Amino acid sequence: xxxxxxxxxxxxxxxxxxxxxxxxxxxxxxxxxxxxxxxxxxxxxxxxxxxxxxxxxxxxxxxxxxxxxxxxxxxxxxxxxxxxxxxxxxxxxxxxxxxxxxxxxxxxxxxxxxxxxxxxxxxxxxxxxxxxxxxxxxxxxxxxxxxxxxxxxxxxxxxxxxxxxxxxxxxxxxxxxxxxxxxxxxxxxxxxxxxxxxxxxxxxxxxxxxxxxxxxxxxxxxxxxxxxxxxxxxxxxxxxxxxxxxxxxxxxxxxxxxxxxxxxxxxxxxxxxxxxxxxxxxxxxxxxxxxxxxxxxxxxxxxxxxxxxxxxxxxxxxxxxxx
Amino acid sequence: xxxxxxxxxxxxxxxxxxxxxxxxxxxxxxxxxxxxxxxxxxxxxxxxxxxxxxxxxxxxxxxxxxxxxxxxxxxxxxxxxxxxxxxxxxxxxxxxxxxxxxxxxxxxxxxxxxxxxxxxxxxxxxxxxxxxxxxxxxxxxxxxxxxxxxxxxxxxxxxxxxxxxxxxxxxxxxxxxxxxxxxxxxxxxxxxxxxxxxxxxxxxxxxxxxxxxxxxxxxxxxxxxxxxxxxxxxxxxxxxxxxxxxxxxxxxxxxxxxxxxxxxxxxxxxxxxxxxxxxxxxxxxxxxxxxxxxxxxxxxxxxxxxxxxxxxxxxxxxxxxxxxx
Numbered sequence: 001x002x003x004x005x006x007x008x009x010x011x012x013x014x015x016x017x018x019x020x021x022x023x024x025x026x027x028x029x030x031x032x033x034x035x036x037x038x039x040x041x042x043x044x045x046x047x048x049x050x051x052x053x054x055x056x057x058x059x060x061x062x063x064x065x066x067x068x069x070x071x072x073x074x075x076x077x078x079x080x081x082x083x084x085x086x087x088x089x090x091x092x093x094x095x096x097x098x099x100x101x102x103x104x105x106x107x108x109x110x111x112x113x114x115x116x117x118x119x120x121x122x123x124x125x126x127x128x129x130x131x132x133x134x135x136x137x138x139x140x141x142x143x144x145x146x147x148x149x150x151x152x153x154x155x156x157x158x159x160x161x162x163x164x165x166x167x168x169x170x171x172x173x174x175x176x177x178x179x180x181x182x183x184x185x186x187x188x189x190x191x192x193x194x195x196x197x198x199x200x201x202x203x204x205x206x207x208x209x210x211x212x213x214x215x216x217x218x219x220x221x222x223x224x225x226x227x228x229x230x231x232x233x234x235x236x237x238x239x240x241x242x243x244x245x246x247x248x249x250x251x252x253x254x255x256x257x258x259x260x261x262x263x264x265x266x267x268x269x270x271x272x273x274x275x276x277x278x279x280x281x282x283x284x285x286x287x288x289x290x291x292x293x294x295x296x297x298x299x300x301x302x303x304x305x306x307x308x309x310x311x312x313x314x315x316x317x318x319x320x321x322x323x
Numbered sequence: 324x325x326x327x328x329x330x331x332x333x334x335x336x337x338x339x340x341x342x343x344x345x346x347x348x349x350x351x352x353x354x355x356x357x358x359x360x361x362x363x364x365x366x367x368x369x370x371x372x373x374x375x376x377x378x379x380x381x382x383x384x385x386x387x388x389x390x391x392x393x394x395x396x397x398x399x400x401x402x403x404x405x406x407x408x409x410x411x412x413x414x415x416x417x418x419x420x421x422x423x424x425x426x427x428x429x430x431x432x433x434x435x436x437x438x439x440x441x442x443x444x445x446x447x448x449x450x451x452x453x454x455x456x457x458x459x460x461x462x463x464x465x466x467x468x469x470x471x472x473x474x475x476x477x478x479x480x481x482x483x484x485x486x487x488x489x490x491x492x493x494x495x496x497x498x499x500x501x502x503x504x505x506x507x508x509x510x511x512x513x514x515x516x517x518x519x520x521x522x523x524x525x526x527x528x529x530x531x532x533x534x535x536x537x538x539x540x541x542x543x544x545x546x547x548x549x550x551x552x553x554x555x556x557x558x559x560x561x562x563x564x565x566x567x568x569x570x571x572x573x574x575x576x577x578x579x580x581x582x583x584x585x586x587x588x589x590x591x592x593x594x595x596x597x598x599x600x601x602x603x604x605x606x607x608x609x610x611x612x613x614x615x616x617x618x619x620x621x622x623x624x625x626x627x628x629x630x631x632x633x634x635x636x637x638x639x640x641x642x643x644x645x646x647x648x
Contacts, residue, residue, distance in 0.1 A: 042506035042507065042508060042509075043477075043506055154596055155370070155597075156594060156595050156596065157596075183595065184369035184370060184533065185369070185533070185535075185574060185577040185578055185579070185595075186369070186573060186574070186577040186593060186595035187594065187596075188579070189577045189579065189595075190593060190594045190595050211507060212507060212579075213507070213581070214579040214580060214581050215579050217580075217581030218579070218581070241581045251508060252508060253581075255507050255508045255510065255511050256507055256510070256511070256536065257511070257514075257536040257537055257539060257540035258536055258580055258582055259535060259536050259539060259563055259575060259578055259580060260582055260583060263539065263540070265515070266511045266515075266540070267511065267512075267515075268508050268509060268510065268511035268512045269508040270512070272476045272478075
């Protein structure tokens with residue numbers, strides 16, 4: 001498979017009065033054509049910042065301080081705004097978290113779809129209308145709703161309308177920022193199935209960010225766990241769920257109650273994430289880690305790939321002392 | 324166990340729409356349930372099921388359209404006293420919006436103690452407030468009490484919400500989605516706090532949530548709501564092990580769980596569209612989505628069927644399968 005997106009050593013800082021906060025530090029990722037990559041983490045772990053960097057939507061005080069984002073070999077960080085416009089929507093589209101705020105309340109759904117077509121294509125009105133109806137049908141919305149406004153749709157329909165907009169120009173990569181977080185479980189599962197079906201029939205790649213890892217457990221190919229701006233574990237979704245290696249991933253797996261099996265007491269993970277302005281030396285998770293050893297508090301671990309399952313932890317990858 | 328709260332045929336309707344299309348939104352219809360002392364009862368439902376409306380009626384934020392609420396033997400009226408309210412405080416969903424950011428942590432606690440605990444004199448209030456903080460796991464309490472809310476994380480703020488609720492020595496705490504805005508790794512800690520308060524302080528909790536799994540984790544009994552009506556209620560483990568109502572079964576199968584294989588048995592076509600509660604048609608509200616619906620479901624309201632003495636479902640299909648056995 002060819003790679004669509006290659007991120008090399010990406011760092012993003014937010015300038016704050018007390019110094020730069022390292023929201024994303026040294027993230028490297030590669031995505032294949034047609035792949036579904038899920039990024040999970042708690043609030044403040046940098047997952048949304050990473051998405052915004054990929055989509056080049058960061059605004060002051062956030063900025064990319066180093067690294068490259070190659071989309072089909074083109075470095076997005078080096079493009080001028082008008083060059084970026086050629087890629088936006090046609091190649092990379094974004095589905096935002098809150099459909100209620102992302103849809104324009106004063107325009108009908110059809111007008112908003114047409115607006116995107118006019119900005120990015122030279123299609124005539126018939127083609128625009130035909131394609132708009134087609135994408136709505138793809139997400140199980142009756143094209144009669146082209147004339148509807150956002151407030152006339154249910155939460156699930158709004159979120160599906162957002163996905164229809166993202167698919168309008170057949171992008172190669174669709175970036176989704178918690179599209180299911182405002183939905184009920186039944187609507188949530190229906191939306192995930194729909195994303196899965198569309199991806200398989202249309203062949204686009206998906207980067208899906210969520211704080212709730214159980215949502216993606218059955219749908220993503222690979223799973224990246226982020227903590228304090230770093231990727232702590234990355235591997236095939238099933239393997240990360242079945243045998244999590246990083247203590248943080250293990251803690252997350254133990255943190256949500258189940259409907260199965262005998263009821264038992266869970267503990268969660270004590271403590272809070274570290275300051276991103278003044279991070280602790282060594283492993284960023286060490287202050288909350290129940291199994292940390294001395295070296296964890298001194299030396300920052302590297303992300304080491306073993307057989308397609310990468311982990312950033314001294315216990316998994318023991319430090320080799322020189323000499 | 325002694326019953327402390329009885330809700331009888333509670334309904335709350337809202338008038339919606341403008342001049343031409345005036346409608347009546349049935350947020351809660353004929354809801355009846357009880358809460359015993361020292362018990363956690365979960366009110367589970369999706370958005371629009373009426374779970375928050377019921378909590379707000381109980382807290383006295385809205386009057387009920389009809390029905391009545393009996394709390395500690397007294398019928399709650401439109402003008403319930405501060406004393407009654409103090410016995411049934413509420414913990415809100417949003418820990419960032421429900422605490423005054425310009426006042427120290429101690430303020431809300433000391434104020435609650437001053438208003439609701441005349442037995443504690445001024446000199447002992449601070450010590451009592453520190454003890455309250457430590458009961459919810461905010462340690463050391465004498466340090467936390469001097470902090471400002473922005474110095475606390477979301478999970479700590481929500482613990483503070485419980486400490487404040489606990490200040491009036493309540494018999495029942497209304498907890499409206501207290502963990503839904505917290506990170507996954509922190510939620511479980513707060514759910515454990517709720518269990519500890521039940522076990523150590525003997526307080527009852529009405530836990531309002533959309534998350535069936537967390538309801539199972541903390542609650543002794545659960546009530547599943549759909550479109551303002553009770554679909555199923557019973558001992559938590561009974562409902563989870565043998566859900567009878569088709570809606571509970573749908574919720575169970577849709578709950579994402581990485582430990583389970585993805586279920587394919589449920590209708591693919593269910594898009595999770597919410598029910599119509601503005602001037603609803605007669606009959607069962609779940610009928611349009613129900614795979615077992617028959618004509619009578621669309622005409623008459625379904626009966627409440629006793630599955631076991633501690634498990635009830637409101638459904639014609641359950642009634643029929645029970646009559647035939």
